[in-house]
Amino acid sequence: MTEIISLVVAKYNYWLYIILMMIGLYAMIAKNNLIKKLVGMNIFQTAIILFYVSTGYKTGATIPIIKNAHGGHGVEAAVIHAADYINPLPHVLMLTAIVVSVATFGVAMALCVRIYQRYQTLEEDELRMRLSEK
Amino acid sequence: MNNYPAILIIAPLLGAFFAGLAVWIQERLAYPIALISLGLSTFASVNVLMAVIANGPVHYRMAGWAPPMGIEYRIDLLNAMVLVLVSSIAFLNLLASYKNVEQETHDRAASFYVAYLLFVVGLLGVVATGDLFNLYVLIEITSLTSYTLVALGDRDRGPLASLNYLFVGVIGASFYLLGVGYIYIITGSLNMVDVAGILPDLPGSSTVLVGFILCLLGVWIKMALFPLHVWLPNGYTYAPTAFSRVVAPLMTKVMVYVMIRLMITVFGLDYVFVKLHLSEAVVWLGTIAIVFGGVMALSQKNLKKMLTYIIICEIGYMVGGAWLGNELGMTGAILHIVNDALMTFALFLAVGNIVYKIKDVDYPNLSGLFGKMPWTMAGFVLAAFSIIGVPPTCGFFSKWYLILGAFEAGAYHFAAALLISSLICAVLFFKVFEICFFAPEGNGHSHDHSHGHGDQVIVMDEAPVASLVTLAIVSLALILVGVYSGTIVNTIILPFLR
Amino acid sequence: MKLLGFIIVCLTGIFLLYGTSDLPDWGDPNSPASLHLSNHYIEKAVAETEVPNLVTAVLADYRGFDTMFETAVVFTAGLACFLLLRDFKPKQDRYYRHVPTGVVLHFKDKARQLRVGTEFESVDKDWVPSDMVIKTVCRILIPFIQIYALYVVAHGDFSPGGGFQGGVIFGSSFILLAISYNLKTLMKRVSEKFLGIFSAVGVLIYVGIGVIAMIMGGNFLDYSTLAPLVPVDPGHIRALGMLGVEIGVGIAVMAAMAIIYINIVSQGRHDEGL
Numbered sequence A: 001m002t003e004i005i006s007l008v009v010a011k012y013n014y015w016l017y018i019i020l021m022m023i024g025l026y027a028m029i030a031k032n033n034l035i036k037k038l039v040g041m042n043i044f045q046t047a048i049i050l051f052y053v054s055t056g057y058k059t060g061a062t063i064p065i066i067k068n069a070h071g072g073h074g075v076e077a078a079v080i081h082a083a084d085y086i087n088p089l090p091h092v093l094m095l096t097a098i099v100v101s102v103a104t105f106g107v108a109m110a111l112c113v114r115i116y117q118r119y120q121t122l123e124e125d126e127l128r129m130r131l132s133e134k
Numbered sequence B: 001m002n003n004y005p006a007i008l009i010i011a012p013l014l015g016a017f018f019a020g021l022a023v024w025i026q027e028r029l030a031y032p033i034a035l036i037s038l039g040l041s042t043f044a045s046v047n048v049l050m051a052v053i054a055n056g057p058v059h060y061r062m063a064g065w066a067p068p069m070g071i072e073y074r075i076d077l078l079n080a081m082v083l084v085l086v087s088s089i090a091f092l093n094l095l096a097s098y099k100n101v102e103q104e105t106h107d108r109a110a111s112f113y114v115a116y117l118l119f120v121v122g123l124l125g126v127v128a129t130g131d132l133f134n135l136y137v138l139i140e141i142t143s144l145t146s147y148t149l150v151a152l153g154d155r156d157r158g159p160l161a162s163l164n165y166l167f168v169g170v171i172g173a174s175f176y177l178l179g180v181g182y183i184y185i186i187t188g189s190l191n192m193v194d195v196a197g198i199l200p201d202l203p204g205s206s207t208v209l210v211g212f213i214l215c216l217l218g219v220w221i222k223m224a225l226f227p228l229h230v231w232l233p234n235g236y237t238y239a240p241t242a243f244s245r246v247v248a249p250l251m252t253k254v255m256v257y258v259m260i261r262l263m264i265t266v267f268g269l270d271y272v273f274v275k276l277h278l279s280e281a282v283v284w285l286g287t288i289a290i291v292f293g294g295v296m297a298l299s300q301k302n303l304k305k306m307l308t309y310i311i312i313c314e315i316g317y318m319v320g321g322a323w324l325g326n327e328l329g330m331t332g333a334i335l336h337i338v339n340d341a342l343m344t345f346a347l348f349l350a351v352g353n354i355v356y357k358i359k360d361v362d363y364p365n366l367s368g369l370f371g372k373m374p375w376t377m378a379g380f381v382l383a384a385f386s387i388i389g390v391p392p393t394c395g396f397f398s399k400w401y402l403i404l405g406a407f408e409a410g411a412y413h414f415a416a417a418l419l420i421s422s423l424i425c426a427v428l429f430f431k432v433f434e435i436c437f438f439a440p441e442g443n444g445h446s447h448d449h450s451h452g453h454g455d456q457v458i459v460m461d462e463a464p465v466a467s468l469v470t471l472a473i474v475s476l477a478l479i480l481v482g483v484y485s486g487t488i489v490n491t492i493i494l495p496f497l498r
Numbered sequence C: 001m002k003l004l005g006f007i008i009v010c011l012t013g014i015f016l017l018y019g020t021s022d023l024p025d026w027g028d029p030n031s032p033a034s035l036h037l038s039n040h041y042i043e044k045a046v047a048e049t050e051v052p053n054l055v056t057a058v059l060a061d062y063r064g065f066d067t068m069f070e071t072a073v074v075f076t077a078g079l080a081c082f083l084l085l086r087d088f089k090p091k092q093d094r095y096y097r098h099v100p101t102g103v104v105l106h107f108k109d110k111a112r113q114l115r116v117g118t119e120f121e122s123v124d125k126d127w128v129p130s131d132m133v134i135k136t137v138c139r140i141l142i143p144f145i146q147i148y149a150l151y152v153v154a155h156g157d158f159s160p161g162g163g164f165q166g167g168v169i170f171g172s173s174f175i176l177l178a179i180s181y182n183l184k185t186l187m188k189r190v191s192e193k194f195l196g197i198f199s200a201v202g203v204l205i206y207v208g209i210g211v212i213a214m215i216m217g218g219n220f221l222d223y224s225t226l227a228p229l230v231p232v233d234p235g236h237i238r239a240l241g242m243l244g245v246e247i248g249v250g251i252a253v254m255a256a257m258a259i260i261y262i263n264i265v266s267q268g269r270h271d272e273g274l
Helices: A002-010 A012-030 A034-054 A089-119 A124-133 B004-023 B025-053 B077-096 B100-105 B104-127 B132-151 B158-187 B192-201 B206-221 B233-235 B240-266 B267-275 B279-299 B301-321 B329-356 B374-387 B394-409 B413-437 B465-483 B484-495 C001-021 C036-047 C054-062 C064-085 C132-157 C161-182 C183-189 C190-217 C223-227 C234-265
Strands: B060-062 B072-075 C092-098 C104-107 C120-123
Touching: A002 A012, A012 A034, A012 B158, A012 B329, A012 C001, A012 C190, A034 A089, A089 A124, A089 B132, A089 B158, A089 C036, A089 C054, A089 C234, A124 B025, B004 B025, B004 B072, B004 B104, B004 C064, B004 C190, B025 B077, B025 B104, B060 B394, B072 B077, B077 B100, B077 B104, B077 B240, B077 B329, B077 B465, B077 B484, B100 B104, B100 B240, B100 B329, B104 B132, B104 B240, B104 C064, B132 B158, B132 B240, B132 C064, B158 B206, B158 B267, B158 C001, B158 C223, B192 B267, B192 B413, B192 C161, B206 B240, B206 B394, B206 C001, B206 C190, B233 B240, B233 B301, B233 C183, B233 C190, B240 B267, B240 B301, B279 B301, B279 B413, B279 C183, B301 B329, B301 B394, B301 B413, B329 B394, B329 B465, B374 B394, B374 B465, B394 B413, B394 B465, B394 B484, B394 C104, B465 B484, B484 C001, C001 C190, C036 C054, C054 C064, C054 C120, C054 C234, C064 C234, C132 C161, C132 C234, C161 C183, C183 C234, C190 C234, C223 C234
Parallel strands: none
Antiparallel strands: B060 B072, C092 C104, C092 C120
16 A cells, blocks of 8 residues: 555655646546536646656756847756656657647537537537437 | 758748748649648658668758657658658549539638648658657647648538547647657657667566556557547548548558567567567457458448548558568568558549539438549449458458468467458449439439430449549559559568568 | 447556556656767757757758658648638628628528628628727737747747747737638738648748758758858857748748638638638
8 A cells, every 4th residue: 555655755746747638538428518528638638748747847947948048158067967857758659649639629610610610519429319300 | 962852851841831921922823832742741751761771861950969869760661661651642632632622622722732731741751750859749739730621622511520639639749748658758868869879778667568558549640440430430431532642541550660660660660569568459459450340331321431431440450561570471460551541532532523413422322423523433342342351452462461470370260250351342332333323213312413204314424534534543553552562562561671 | 449449448447557567767867868869969069050049050061851841741731721621612692781880681592792892791690799809909019919920930949939830829819810800801901821831831841941951962851052042150050040940840830720710610611610
């Protein structure tokens, strides 16, 4: 039991974000209203983004902008220690993922507007009923 | 010229944005721009294939940085073949579908071409790239443009079908992204070849297992493997004709390519087949997919929906064949990528012609088609024979390799499913032929332009010439690819696998 | 359905958590992800590219190809909202309000139109008197927001920022104008054609820089080959290439954000908004 507790505490960032992902996934699958599903999709994607970003953290390190580099020609003399700066690569990857998630949300919103214009409802069971009547 | 790998993806990308400008400045330029850019891309991909066959894999570094610092295109034999397939089908479809686009989306046809070009860019990039995260970005471009284009089809059901497709597609792409995340965290690199070099040092790691299964699940959702296929029938049926003609042959097959690339290049056949014990379960899954697709296709009353279930059945062939674990099975699966793309393209070209004339393709409306549209139906019959697996069309040869591979691996259930599906397809298509052959009884319900007073005189009312010519080219390709499949296997597939 | 969803979610969660047992701990500086590639980026990026902000260096130079497709994704989102929602022939109800008395006239057919001026103003169906405080404050703030957005784009090399961030801030200034006044005010200043052309031009700048690099003899998006074209210190050429690319990204994102907002909020009709 204690080893599970220490496991959770050492890796609590992963546990937190996986639980958040599962909340979002549950909303996408089980909710009835289309907008609630969209919100669930947003939570799911945001949790994945946070999961990635949290892996780049190094204890005691600062943001990935090299200090005192804007002096011009004094930069080459200073030695840059990798342990002083957090990992920039997950941030770069997640910039892309955030943009993709926003774009998907925009397209999904446009689709919801079209569906509402046609059927006057956004509840999935009512939509299914209307479709099976045709 | 060594810039061909970049040209084949930059040409349609530039074309898309120039067409995007043309939407606001001069609408009629959008179609010629699209044609020219896809033509350039096809030309570049054929050149790349020649270069790869002659000299071995081509490595192209984007932004000049060596991998794994930068992104690299690594085009070997498998890539090059699928690239030629994708660009040529997209180009031919654009030639054939001009009238269909005018008919179905007349007021925004120029923007349709922009989205179409971006879709093709996404597909080409997925095939050509050698970087795991770049693959995710390109899958998302493909997905976003396909959600948009599907929603432009049927006015009533298009947006809802597209929204369901969107939810499932986002789950699939996010699983793939999580899988890449797990692999990145444990290896520290994103380049496919680099990861393949680091992974053997991490045996038995649960992270690598979970990463592999997540990537695989994401790709399976995108290729509509049973039971993750729920988005495909509605999504492809209610899409506009010009788009369903290009998405049905290409998107799922490109995802099969991604699965094979992950299995062979990134994780390695040793890890996939020896360390994991999933291959039997996956072959069973492929078997069930084949039977499910066939049975559901039998119960459909609409031609387009029936064809989408056949796509699900064919995906079962490819997934089962790839996971059989022997060279014959993998050869069959890779050859089937090419064959199935051509067959599905021919089928959807024919169906698109029918939709152009009769809008609604429920079975009762299809009577008398052999008289009304003989050339279209000739192409349809040839493609149907190819799906059933009649020599010398190409469908026979890939089925042959798959059955041989199944016997060698001892997966008799898979071989039985292959044979049963041929029978089911035969029954299916002959039922359609029977409906189309006989003219309707009584007065002319389904004729627009015929002058029938008592006795039915069926006037030939064919689709536009461009689509007929394209159908003829693709039908010829079906036969040629079948006859030359030995050459294709020996020059491209077997050297790749060895 | 809810029970099935709950079971699937629990199984997936347990599966994912099983995969984390091998992952490095929180904040571990020796994890593989922090050793292999990222060490190279942290230690060598300034020497190779002269850009202190490592995230921008990796985003716009080392992995610039990814960023180009990301900008294409933004363009696609704008295009999708336009394609799906744009309605060129909306119903032609018009409402005019007589300013001195407050009487509102409703014209149902499109034959009659009133001249808008000091006596009559054209209003939305859900018109409420606009608040003087909101209008004035927003009108003063918007230019400063735009200057801040340009600052964020230009200083992406040295401080947190870049093309995407600056583009979104600029786009939000347009949205603020639409919210504080009304959508018609925004459309008068920033027409649909302007936004459409700019969203394509932004990505074309990005791809164009890459094509110029290819024409000058290097690989696609290799900024070092642009040195003969630019009359400044050739050591900085990568930083300048990155700046050009970020400007393209900013323009595309600005236009796409405005297009998405306008099309969704007016359901494609471009007449009324929130």
